Amino acid sequence: MSVKVRIPSQLRQLTGGEGVVECKAGPVSDIIKELEGQHSGIAERLLENGELRRFINIYINGEDIRFEDGLATQAADGSEVSVVPAVAGG
Amino acid sequence: MPAEQLKCKECGRTYPLKALFVCEYCFGPLEVAYDYDKIRRRATKERISNGPPSLWRYADFLPVERRPEIDLQAGYTPLIKADRLAAELGLKKVWVKNDTANPTHSFKDRVVAVALQRARELGFDVVACASTGNLANSVAAHAAASGTEAFVFVPANLEIQKIIATAVYGVNVVKVRGNYDDVNRLCTEIASEKNWAFVNVNVRPYYAEGSKTLAYETAEQLDWRAPDRVVVPVASGSLLTKIHKGFWELGEVGLIRRKTPVVCGAQAEGCGPVATAFQQGQEHIKPVKPNTIAKSLAIGNPADGIFALEVARKTGGLIDSVTEQEIVDGIKLLAETTGIFTETAGGVTTAVLAKLAAAGKIYPTDEVVLYITGDGLKTLDAVAGTLSTYEIDPTLSEFETQVLAENSGGGNKVV
Known part of the structure; x- marks a missing residue:
């Protein structure tokens, strides 16, 4: 019962250079707690006052969690969770 | 150059003028900051009006060390x-x-001209972008002009004109089954893995300045x-x-x-x-x-x-x-x-x-x-299907009965 969390390059100095971290399946808020347990300092980079920072997007299998239940969105076993900086496009 | 550093628009932390696009602390977007005294001394009206008839007449205001040697001369439009x-x-x-x-x-030629010049100065030899079409056309053309390898990512359902007008330049066109936000997310992830200049991702702070x-x-x-x-x-x-x-x-x-x-x-x-x-x-x-x-x-x-x-x-x-x-x-x-x-x-x-x-x-x-x-x-x-034309046989009488007689600025056939 695990998920793969993809870590963007900006946070890899906290994960010892790892681009993928395994976590237990569950709500995104629990996954962030587990990430923090494994790699101290990561939670404050993702959250501000308990909310996802406004320039960070989290996707579960490509679906933006802001379209689902935000931090309460469940990541099922085997899913891929991507942490991606917001980038304007064109 | 008068550009001094990159600065986070959220928290104000500063970074060197490298291929960085988000603040490593708060993930806020980085923007180029300038020494305006330096620009004030150099950029006179005379110097600008004697510059090339392209956006490079404003090079003093852009985050590049020099003007490109090979260039499509974007900008200075009517x-x-x-x-x-x-x-x-x-x-x-x-x-x-x-x-x-x-x-x-499209205006994307402005941002691409600046992004590709800065990418060259930073030592990249592959350029890429996520695009809704106009940017794809422009990156492909500028890459072709300078002989740079390019990967262009677009939503698969994009207008065919925009896909053809990208592929014609001989670059790698990747049609992604998803909308633009999906393409952009994918490119941001690829940018973490490959040492490529994604014009609207990791060299975005320079790219965006072209719009000025x-x-x-x-x-x-x-x-x-x-x-x-x-x-x-x-x-x-x-x-x-x-x-x-x-x-x-x-x-x-x-x-x-x-x-x-x-x-x-x-x-x-x-x-x-x-x-x-x-x-x-x-x-x-x-x-x-x-x-x-x-x-x-x-x-x-x-x-x-x-x-x-x-x-x-x-x-x-x-x-x-x-x-x-x-x-x-x-x-x-x-x-x-x-x-x-x-x-x-x-x-x-x-x-x-x-x-x-x-x-x-x-x-x-x-x-x-x-x-x-x-x-x-x-x-x-x-606009297809909303406009009208006249269609007639090649005879004077058809012209007179179908076009001149009707003569209401309309037509008899929708295009």
């Missing part, structure tokens, strides 16, 4: 006095900045002053904020009187997250799933949206949206009154101007500049 459009809308002074007159027919040249040119073409009001299309929100920055900078270095225009943004209702936030007085942008013919504006999660909101609010402007029918009407209104055929984004911009004028939200005496950022030949489907 500013057209649009008296017939103004009269139609009950206004006095309307100008159209016709950025369809760029090498690949739309303000510089407008001011120069108005004999060094800012207009009262500008109307600008909004996708990511970047263009609007950079046009505002461009006018502000000209005031800062003394090339125009300190005055920034009232900045109005234009979106489609089918993808109007910034307009919705403006109308509801929100500080945050709620992402949407785009559903509009204005595909070049179809960014559902616009990262610079909050900055566009700030600019509209502090200049006394607004951000409004229009329906699909209004977009088509806007394309036709611009074409019929100015002779400029715009893609759907320009239909959005023209329609928002018309809506504001009709609602009395623009003083009739205001001098307004309408930014038309892309060419109608790229989105023919948007």
